[in-house]
Amino acid sequence: MNQRKNYALPIVMMILLFGMISFVTNLAAPMGVVVKSQFQASNFLGMLGNFANFLAYAFMGIPAGKLLEKIGYKKTALIGIVVGFVGVGIQYMSGIAESFLVYLLGAFIAGFSMCILNVVVNPMLNTLGGGGKKGNQLLQVGATFNSLMGTSVPLLVGMLVGEVTKNTAIKDVNAVMFTALGIFAMVGIVLSFVNIPEPHMNTGEEEKEKSQYSAWSFRHFVLGAIGIGVYVGVEVGVPGTLNFFLADANAGGLDAATAGTVAATYWLLMLVGRFVGASIGAYVSSKTMLITASAVGMLLAFMAIVSPITSTVSIPVFQSSASGLSFGMANVPINAMYLVLIGLCTSVMWGGIFNLAVEGLGKFTASASGIFMTMVVGGGILPLIQNAVADSVGYMMSYWVPFLGLAYLLYYSLIGSKNVNTDIPVE
Template sequence: MDNKTQKNYGTALYTIITVFFFWGFVAASNGIFIPFCKSHFHLTQFESQLIDFTFYGGYFIGSLILYFASQASKVDILNKIGYKNGIIAGLAISACGALLMVPAVHSGSFIFILVSFFVIAIGFSLQQTAAQPFVVALGAPESGTHRLNLAGGVNNFGALMGPVIVSIVLFGSANDAVAKVVEISSITTLYYALAGLFLLVAGFYAISTLPKVTSDEQLEASPKSNGPLVVVILGFLMVLAAQPLSRLTGIAEANFVYSSLVIIIGALLFVYLKKKENLNQWGAMQYPQLILGMIALFTYVGVEVTIQSNLGALLNLKEFGGFHESDIKPYIALYWGSMMVGRWTGAVSAFSLTKTTKSVLTVVVPFIAFGIILLVNQLTGTDVSNLYVYGICVTVLVIGFFIGQEKPAKTMAIFSTLGVIAMIVGLLNTGEVATLAFISGGLCCSIMWPSIFALSITGLGKYTSQGSSFLIMMILGGAILPPVQGKLADTQGIHHSYIIPAIGFCYLIFFAWKVSAVLKKQGINVENIAAEGGH
């Protein structure tokens, strides 16, 4: 590879990493946008969580469309059109969604806004499916993990900046005493800028000479797995149909919302428990570690999203400070920043370092990341002195990393247990202690994606690619658990509704134990599995 090509690939890598920034930026911004829409449109907590439902549902539907189209045509469609074209198409779709947000905001229609979020997410789904293998291909294969970790770090930084920037766009700076009540039209500038950036990056890719990234893997058919996926789709649609069905039947809306969760988990448990014949027809779903992992990824993403999506309503309670939606920015930023703290710390192990250097960085890196979170908030005029005590939670994270010893199952068990403890502390207390306990759930979630992925696809052989596709579909958890918690909040109170992430962390403890036993039965040594990459 000559210097000119290396430089071109370097430019391509830095440009593609901006896409990772967008994913984090928009997803984390929902933590500010949800309470804002709830107040502006006078929504119930359940209705406000439909923002997450449509956003993460877009990821799910986008993955499904690619999967079913490829299965029907017996051709890997994304592989055929090329990953470069896939990213360009994804950016163009997201740009359309961002531009759609402008008339949606001015129309005053919440449903129109939801449609716009859905279109943006469909584009993100295509980008994400194409971008990750592209990042690996832009350089030497042995350093592919390092590039993914760099991209993941940028994604986390986008998640940190999203709440801060969106809060400033909506409400002005923390020192601005005027902008407490705003017109929703102030958001249009942000979406014009986002649309412009999406198109700018797409244009760069269109004119750039980039390596052709393709896969030689044969598409594996799995007709038996289509049935459970259809049932999962029905469960997803149940949330959307909850209000109309309730009016039609007179049955409480909550029953339909909760049943969506039962249908989805039930479909996956059916596959797990069913005695399978003609194993090849089940494809990747013949492996119990994958089914357990699909439920785990669904649970983890749901927990990660629902903790912060309901945080605005929690902080609005008098016993939690009675915060206006314009004042919750530092807490939402701290939550997503906690994900950055954990992932940056986890990224240390991806580099070839001496044991001593690695140990030092495992202690230093999380506090540097924590310092960046405080600095970003401080620079936007927010008093962060009340957040210093969160350093205790960061210290616990560091101890957890040392005990976990870079073993996915062990690390998952430790951080899932810490997650349960954090949620219980939050449920039994109020005020600052409970708030920071709930926020520390972000630290516990930070290691989940690579750990679950590593444990779930181990031993899948030729079905590894298909198994990865099924796992990515389980981002669906971010669409289902927030509305479920929102409905529980409407009936039992927002504070008590945090039992949902507590139960989620309990399943993740079970997964770490059960998947270890399953893999051991298959003759696979769990201690030798390495967690790489991240979401």
């Protein structure tokens, strides 16, 4: 009881950082609208900031894990905070310099920070919670705050820009930049004064003796790393393709604004799901949670595929208007309802996959976390495949791609997550 109380402050700081990961990452998309206006850029150029942010994961995932092994959670987190402060600061300076290239540089550097912090936050919350169900619960709490902060970004940017869609500039959203800088500074200062357990940091003696094993030596970890890539691809591909489907005059037949609000409701349900996951995480194992989420997700995807798009239903959607935030009703193909509900399933998957994959890894946990971050690139690969299928055989048929992804996650939760390499020394 006392040990958990002593870790309350670092737990809060880690949850704040979990939220900042989503806040800074999701800032790239609405910022695309701003930079398009300021620099008269194309849609492609407007999304380069988002691309630069995620590209950093491919470069920094494994090195960040190595860094965590060598200097521990606390120092690695502080480095990530400093890098994030610099990245957001450069994006702020790009508004003063009125330079698109400076903005891209800031987004890329911020991406390095997000990758480093992801590598730190996931295993640290699990460690501070003592692993098992309590560790899973803390991961779900962090994921909930992550989702809340991510949802807030487009709303904040929208309120700052207002109804003006032309002649907007980066300086118009400086308040969002200052918010990120302030939280980074606060967490960095507090974290520098608190004690953090370092169960997986290598000592000098350990470094002299090279192990013949690594995280890759564990079958359940390898399958879990693949699972993370698959999960991110499903999470991104389901609402992304849904938006295209609904806005297509020959398919969903909705106007672009309504299509966007329906797809956005998917992310709102992810927030709801993470609240539920956080509340039951101490009582339900990661395995049970992942089995249930992937099985229900498969069922919903299947129903979306086989249901006729001519059947419609009214669903409540999350809306943002000039008068503020509200819920409204939208008449959509029943397929859309099934797909939006998948958000409840994907909401709890990250923590479940992570906990199952690192179970029993011991000293290899830190490097495993870095590998996980590299696999985030699956969020770009699977949606690309899905939309290639959609171009060929139609939107609903393309959902066999996330259906198969969910089937893989079900296999992993049932069979693939078992540690069959218990003979490997991990201390």
